[in-house]
Amino acid sequence: MRREKDSLGEKRVPRGALYGIHTVRSLENFGAAGEPLPRELIRGMVRLKWACAAANAGLGCLPGRKSRAIIRACRRVLAGGLEAQFPVDVFQAGSGTSSNMNVNEVLANLACEMLGGRRGDRGLVHPNDDVNRGQSTNDVFPSALRIAAVELWPALRRSLGGLMQRLKAKAAEFADVRKSGRTHLQDAVPVTLGLEFAAYRRALAKDVVRLEQAADRLRELPIGGNAVGTGINTPAGFRRRVIRELNRITGGAYRPAEDGLEAVQFLTDPADLSAALRLLAGDLHKLCNDLRLLASGPRTGFNELVLPAVEPGSSIMPGKVNPGICEAANMACLQVFGNDQAVALACAAGQLELNTHMPLVGLNLVLSLQILERTCRLLDARCVAGIRANRAVCRRHFEASPALATLLNPALGYDRVAELVKESLRRGRTLRELVLEKRLMTPAAFARLLRGAIGPARPPARRSGGRR
Numbered sequence: 001m002r003r004e005k006d007s008l009g010e011k012r013v014p015r016g017a018l019y020g021i022h023t024v025r026s027l028e029n030f031g032a033a034g035e036p037l038p039r040e041l042i043r044g045m046v047r048l049k050w051a052c053a054a055a056n057a058g059l060g061c062l063p064g065r066k067s068r069a070i071i072r073a074c075r076r077v078l079a080g081g082l083e084a085q086f087p088v089d090v091f092q093a094g095s096g097t098s099s100n101m102n103v104n105e106v107l108a109n110l111a112c113e114m115l116g117g118r119r120g121d122r123g124l125v126h127p128n129d130d131v132n133r134g135q136s137t138n139d140v141f142p143s144a145l146r147i148a149a150v151e152l153w154p155a156l157r158r159s160l161g162g163l164m165q166r167l168k169a170k171a172a173e174f175a176d177v178r179k180s181g182r183t184h185l186q187d188a189v190p191v192t193l194g195l196e197f198a199a200y201r202r203a204l205a206k207d208v209v210r211l212e213q214a215a216d217r218l219r220e221l222p223i224g225g226n227a228v229g230t231g232i233n234t235p236a237g238f239r240r241r242v243i244r245e246l247n248r249i250t251g252g253a254y255r256p257a258e259d260g261l262e263a264v265q266f267l268t269d270p271a272d273l274s275a276a277l278r279l280l281a282g283d284l285h286k287l288c289n290d291l292r293l294l295a296s297g298p299r300t301g302f303n304e305l306v307l308p309a310v311e312p313g314s315s316i317m318p319g320k321v322n323p324g325i326c327e328a329a330n331m332a333c334l335q336v337f338g339n340d341q342a343v344a345l346a347c348a349a350g351q352l353e354l355n356t357h358m359p360l361v362g363l364n365l366v367l368s369l370q371i372l373e374r375t376c377r378l379l380d381a382r383c384v385a386g387i388r389a390n391r392a393v394c395r396r397h398f399e400a401s402p403a404l405a406t407l408l409n410p411a412l413g414y415d416r417v418a419e420l421v422k423e424s425l426r427r428g429r430t431l432r433e434l435v436l437e438k439r440l441m442t443p444a445a446f447a448r449l450l451r452g453a454i455g456p457a458r459p460p461a462r463r464s465g466g467r468r
Contacts, residue, residue, distance in 0.1 A: 004120050013120065018085045020105035020120060020127065026088045026098035033090035037099050037359060038366045040152060042086050043078060044144030045103045048223055049131055050074035051245035056133050058245075059235050066111070066130055073110035082106070090363050094356025096141035104131040134234040134242075136227040138264050138354055143223040145362035149273055150252065152369040153215045157208065159376035160280075164204050166384045171197035178454065179304060179394040180401035187403040190453045193304070193389055200287050207280040214273040219254045221246075222263030228353040229260030267347040267355050270365055274343040277368045281336035284375060288326040288333070291383070295323055304394050308386030325383040332375040339364035339371075398453075404431050407449050412440060 001012040004021035011021045050071050057067035076082070085106050092098040104127035109119040111131070117124040125131070132140075175194035182188050223246075224239025226232050231239060239256050246254055257263035297303035313322030343364050346357035355361075398404075402424055405417045408431070412420075424431050435441050441449070 002120050015119075018082065018106040018109045018119065019087075019102055020109065022098070022101040022127075023088060023105055026092060026102065030089040030092045030098065033363075035090060036087050037090055037092075037096075038148070038363060039083055039086070040148040040366050041141075041144050041359075041362045042099070042103060044147035044151075045100065045140055046074050046077045046107070047147060047246060047249055048135075048140055048143055048242075049103065049107055050249055051242045052134055052223075053131070054245040055238055055241040058241060059238060061235060062130065062133055065115070066125060069111035069114045069125060070107055070131055072114055073107040076110055077106065090359055092359055094358065095137045095354060096359050096362075097137040099359070100132070100137040100140050101127065104128065107131045134224070134226065134238050136225075138227050139222045139225040139229065139260075141358045141362070142264065142267065142270075142355075143221040145270060145358065145365060146218040146221055147246075147250075147252075147254070148362065149270065149365050149369060150215055150218050150254075151250075152366065152373070153211065156369055156373040156376070157211070159373045159380070160204060160208060163376045163380040163384065164201050164208075166380050167197050167201040167204070170384060170387060171195070171201060174389050177389045177391055177394050178398045180397045180403060187401040189403050189406050190398055190401065192454055193394060195454070196290070200283075200290075203283045203287075204280070207276070207283055210276040210279060211273070214269070214276045217269045218273060219252070220257050220263065220269070221254050222257045222260055224256065225260035225264050229257070229262070229264040231260060261353065265350055265353050265355055267350070267358065267361050270361055271343050271347040274340045274361075274365055274368060277336055277365075277372060278340035280372060281333035281368075284372070284379070285330055285333040288323075288329045288379070291387070292323045292326050302393075302397075304390050304397065306388040306390055307383060310382055323383075325378060329375050329379055329383075332371050336368045336371055339368045399432065400430055402431065404450075404453070407453055408435070411449075 002015050003010055004013050004024075005011075006021050006025075008025070011024050013020055013024050017023075053062060053067045053070040053074070056062035057064050062070075086099070086102055088098045088102045108122070108125045108127040108131050111125040112119065112121050115124055171194045173194070174197060175192060177193035178190055179193055180187050181191040221243065222229060224231055224234060224242050226234055239260075243254055243256050246252065291305060291307065294302050294305040295307045307323050307326070309321045310324055312320070313324070314320040343361050346360045346364075347355065349355065349357050402421045405421045405424075408417045408420070420431060420434055423429070424434055427434075429437075432446055435446055436443060
């Protein structure tokens with residue numbers, strides 16, 4: 001053990017630990033979550049420390065030797081393998097001070113060793129005066145959670161794009177499969193299986209737009225605003241220089257907050273992304289429910305789709321196969337709903353110049369992005385890719401559906417067709433059989449009616465050149 005001192009007194013710190021006394025106090029105080037802050041948030045903070053060290057050196061606020069050592073320490077952490085040095089529990093002091101100081105201590109001790117000193121030697125590199133120069137947890141943490149979300153978004157976009165491409169391919173594959181539509185879980189006018197899959201893809205495409213817009217708003221960072229967003233204790237130009245250095249380091253397109261006070265105390269932008277993730281989860285949840293319904297059976301359900309068998313479905317019923325991938329995805333989506341509720345409540349819980357629930361917001365935003373990225377990959381590869389249409393069942397349902405009566409309305413009238421529907425259900429005869437039996441239409445005329453059974457899949461394309 002080694003002994004370190006702070007404003008509250010002395011503490012023993014494990015000799016091999018890169019963290020210091022503040023982290024030790026945090027480990028003693030917090031532990032309700034039972035898990036540390038996600039590493040994505042730690043990496044976001046480390047990138048900010050790198051950018052701040054470079055900016056401070058450029059502005060003459062930090063000796064070049066110290067700045068270079070801190071930057072080397074940041075690179076060492078980002079290279080991986082030091083995750084155990086960031087053990088602070090998620091549920092900590094609300095603004096994230098415990099984790100910010102944890103990062104400051106680790107970087108200070110790494111930099112100290114790189115300069116030939118020993119861990120805990122605050123005279124060589126100080127966690128507050130040097131690593132945290134020009135910063136406060138209040139602007140570092142919300143900036144870090146924004147960076148983490150922005151950097152996680154491309155992976156979700158890729159997996160979501162793969163699922164959309166798969167749905168598009170299935171829409172083309174099933175374009176000729178006519179079937180009964182259903183509203184209120186009752187027979188409705190006919191559609192094609194291809195149109196249904198095209199609708200799924202379109203819903204996800206709109207989710208991508210919402211997510212992209214929300215992610216772009218997160219590129220506005222409060223870093224440089226310090227404690228309440230005013231930039232106190234920072235030199236002129238510090239804020240913009242930090243952003244410029246951060247963009248150089250990350251290759252990102254971050255920008256300074258238009259209003260530093262707003263960006264520190266309001267977490268509405270992260271909540272906006274969380275809400276967009278919830279909407280995506282809602283669409284995926286609905287898609288999975290549809291697939292489960294359409295594949296239900298095989299003898300007593302719809303049985304219009306055949307989902308790939310991924311494992312035996314029962315420990316007691318031999319031969320049973322369940323829609324396990326869809327069920328797993330359903331649970332993932334429900335978890336995202338809960339994450340978003342936590343984010344919304346936390347964002348509304350701020351007071352005056354600070355929101356003290358930032359670690360909770362960061363945790364749930366990261367989790368939702370990761371859960372949905374994996375869920376989209378899972379649905380794509382393990383479910384949608386292997387879906388087959390039960391064409392015979394789809395055709396049988398299409399021909400037997402009393403909703404075909406809607407097509408007869410223009411020719412026979414609503415009241416007369418309603419009587420045909422009741423007779424069809426009473427006698428167990430199809431509408432085609434009754435129409436031909438009663439000589440209300442010729443076989444050729446009824447065939448023409450069925451050929452036109454599927455209306456246009458989408459509104460006509462708008463002509464170019466006219467007023468919009």
